[in-house]
Amino acid sequence: xxxxxxxxEKLYPMPVPLIVGMADGAVDVLAAAWVGTVCxxxxxxxxxxxxxxxxxxxxxxxxxxxxxxxxxxxAAVVDYCGTVSGRTTDKFAATGLTLLPGETVRTPIIQECPxxxxxxxxxxxxxxxxxxLLVEVVGTRADEAVLTADGKLVDVGKLDPLVYxxxxxxxxxxxxxVADAYSIxxxxx
Amino acid sequence: xxxxxxxxEKLYPMPVPLIVGMADGAVDVLAAAWVGTVCxxxxxxxxxxxxxxxxxxxxxxxxxxxxxxxxxxxAAVVDYCGTVSGRTTDKFAATGLTLLPGETVRTPIIQECPxxxxxxxxxxxxxxxxxxLLVEVVGTRADEAVLTADGKLVDVGKLDPLVYxxxxxxxxxxxxxVADAYSIxxxxx
Numbered sequence: 001x002x003x004x005x006x007x008x009e010k011l012y013p014m015p016v017p018l019i020v021g022m023a024d025g026a027v028d029v030l031a032a033a034w035v036g037t038v039c040x041x042x043x044x045x046x047x048x049x050x051x052x053x054x055x056x057x058x059x060x061x062x063x064x065x066x067x068x069x070x071x072x073x074x075a076a077v078v079d080y081c082g083t084v085s086g087r088t089t090d091k092f093a094a095t096g097l098t099l100l101p102g103e104t105v106r107t108p109i110i111q112e113c114p115x116x117x118x119x120x121x122x123x124x125x126x127x128x129x130x131x132x133l134l135v136e137v138v139g140t141r142a143d144e145a146v147l148t149a150d151g152k153l154v155d156v157g158k159l160d161p162l163v164y165x166x167x168x169x170x171x172x173x174x175x176x177x178v179a180d181a182y183s184i185x186x187x188x189x
Numbered sequence: 190x191x192x193x194x195x196x197x198e199k200l201y202p203m204p205v206p207l208i209v210g211m212a213d214g215a216v217d218v219l220a221a222a223w224v225g226t227v228c229x230x231x232x233x234x235x236x237x238x239x240x241x242x243x244x245x246x247x248x249x250x251x252x253x254x255x256x257x258x259x260x261x262x263x264a265a266v267v268d269y270c271g272t273v274s275g276r277t278t279d280k281f282a283a284t285g286l287t288l289l290p291g292e293t294v295r296t297p298i299i300q301e302c303p304x305x306x307x308x309x310x311x312x313x314x315x316x317x318x319x320x321x322l323l324v325e326v327v328g329t330r331a332d333e334a335v336l337t338a339d340g341k342l343v344d345v346g347k348l349d350p351l352v353y354x355x356x357x358x359x360x361x362x363x364x365x366x367v368a369d370a371y372s373i374x375x376x377x378x
Contacts, residue, residue, distance in 0.1 A: 002330040009232035009326060012258050012350040013363060015200055036225010038237030039319040043198035046235035048227030069201050072367050079374030094378035130228040137198060141191040153356040161201040167342040169370040174202060175362035178261050182358055185268030189283035
């Protein structure tokens with residue numbers, strides 16, 4: 001039996017990356033779950049941020065950002081970055097997160113996140129109180145420790161990415177593999 | 190040590206909903222991982238679809254779609270819906286998926302998916318070979334069996350949503366809860 005729950009933005013599951021912006025030598029970081037891939041060529045991600053965010057100011061000033069995937073073990077740091085403002089707190093000093101220079105953008109990546117995406121803003125539009133950015137991913141990096149044996153792909157079991165669940169407001173880890181994509185569907189039809 | 194992997198749209202983790210479009214009495218379904226929430230008010234989701242998709246034709250003709258969250262047990266059905274075309278195959282006949290009428294849109298939802306979002310297209314733009322839709326969620330429904338005890342929220346442990354992992358192309362389930370959001374971060378600073 002279906003129950004009606006009303007309009008909602010909740011989607012299952014959600015990623016919860018740390019997003020870095022830098023302008024005029026100042027850098028800030030936030031955690032955001034409203035992030036999703038929308039295109040493969042060029043590689044493009046949609047990011048929704050409340051307009052009041054200080055990191056957004058930096059992103060719009062520089063036209064750049066980095067998207068950094070945290071591990072499940074980083075839940076406390078991510079939660080902190082998502083719930084305090086860089087206007088009143090130095091989140092890097094508080095969390096111990098450290099930065100590495102970008103390779104394709106001037107904005108740094110977060111060293112402690114094992115997978116990092118360097119991005120440039122391609123377009124932006126306003127939706128309600130949110131700024132929706134479409135950002136092109138111009139480079140990615142990963143810790144060697146989270147790669148597959150051939151070094152070409154991320155081994156998600158090693159990456160152990162943090163997952164966000166809206167509504168009940170939980171952080172979760174990933175569960176075991178249930179099937180190979182582009183393969184298991186052949187059992188049908 | 191970080192290794193450079195080049196530009197990529199891969200994000201971890203990704204949802205992998207079944208998306209339904211209907212026009213002129215014809216209905217089709219596809220599986221898409223390029224879906225992400227971008228705004229809470231109005232509740233808005235970004236969806237990236239290749240322009241050749243038949244379901245996209247229906248969505249653009251009607252201005253509506255439904256986004257249906259499958260369980261981990263539905264991996265084969267989802268994979269099938271993501272890899273064959275409705276131009277040559279009746280995906281509903283092949284998979285046994287059944288439809289329920291929409292409550293707020295004319296487009297139906299998928300009964301077997303325990304969480305369903307009814308949406309209207311708010312805007313659209315082209316990015317490369319993809320059409321990026323920003324869609325407003327005008328209604329959601331869930332199976333009573335996947336709700337929390339108070340009936341107000343989805344209990345994600347009961348929902349058991351399917352998760353997509355790009356690159357290694359895996360379907361996974363969710364793992365255990367690691368922390369409460371808007372709470373664990375208070376242990377810092």
